[in-house]
Amino acid sequence: MSLKEYITNIVSKFELYYNIEQKTQSGGKLLGEGGYGCVISPPLKCNKPFFKIPYSIDEKYVSKIFEYDEEDEDVFNELKLGNKLINIDPYQKYFSPIINGCNFVKQKHPNIQYLISRPNYNSTSSSTKKTDKCSIFNDVEYLNLISKNAGIDFDVALRNKNPNIINFIRINYIHIFKHLCTAVELLHKNNILHRDIKTLNSMIDYKKERQKASITLIDFGLSVAMNKKFKFTDLYDLTYFGTDYYKPLEIIIVNCMLKVLKKNKYQEPIDFKKQVLKRVFDSYKYIAKDIEQDFYFTQNGFKYNGDILDKNIKSSNYQRYGNKNLINHLYNHLYKDFVNQKLFNNLTNSQDKHNFIYKWDVFSLGLMFAEIIVKAKINDEKAFELVNNMINPLYFNRYTIKQCLEDSFFKNRNVHNYSPSIESISKTKITKTKFINSTSKKTKKHNVFLQVI
Ligand SMILES: Nc1ncnc2c1ncn2[C@@H]1O[C@H](COP(=O)(O)OP(=O)(O)O)[C@@H](O)[C@H]1O
């Protein structure tokens, strides 16, 4: 499907809205660069935005400039998911998705540099040096995708340079964990797997004056709407994408199983197990360096004792991936499901209570919590227990997101006594916009944006 067809499809019931307020572009800042594009604020103007949803050319919004390859249907993923998420979370309390967009048109912007050709990444010539500008290549097409400015990501926030934010996190970590678990629960309830939860994709917008912050998830580029029909051959891609470090072992094993099957035209070779385990160990080697920095994961799971971290833990103790017995055990478990033809259903059927694909997000979120605990120096036994239940390598024993929220970590604890607290990101946004029927926010909540898309 071409972009034009896609957009025509979604907006067919509605007239396209072209006359978004045109302000002159002033300033702009490169906020971040991910695997697929760069993010700048204020955003770039759209002369012909895809949707009616308004946005302003100021610091409240950002542009994600995204390489557009007509062949690749995934480029629409974030737009599609954005549509869904706006309905699920109209106040953008939990998510900061893409809300609008357009084809990227070359325009003057202080923080975009236009390059004629692709730099050679190994080259040291001055034109290819990393700058604080977003590099746009003349020979590549882009989309300009708009979302709310969600502040800074947790990767940046947890670096020691932000004592105010770290202090805020230290005081409010129970509330923050609850908010993030609720965000993921909301996704899972709506059959959406985020698939790329990590510090870089979790945002905090801290308002120092008011000592409040909003916390949201971003980057739904790899998210999957699970309530569709899958083919067996889709399983490979389903388990392939994501960020390796944040991927649980069972997903790595399933992906290696599928890689071997795919290579053998979906016939199981005699030495299947050997081939699969070799690939699992190869994948492990690839991420081993990152995992070895995880000195806070001990033989018995996650443990952090205030300021004291045991940095002398031997790598053979790493339960996360390196342990041969564990890998064998998990392989046998998954292989049994595969032979009994349950594996496909267990991964793709969003109604099936045995579906463990959603535990991928729980695992990633657990790793992120561990990082927050260590970097913000949080000393709380109950938090360690929660994390251990979230990152349990035995996925069948790992918590679901619902179980996380039911954990005693969140119970009977005076989270509301903590001031400052988190506030929702944009209560004002909805009421301000002229497109939205603001009569009864509570009852009409889920239809607020449907009317304008
Ligand atoms: N809405 C936003 N507000 C503020 N910063 C953002 C926003 N979206 C993304 N960023 C920053 O840009 C980085 C890359 O954006 P992301 O959407 O994750 O792109 P990618 O798909 O390439 O990973 C993020 O890690 C974050 O630092």
Ligand SMILES: [Mg+2]
């Ligand atoms: Mg990202």
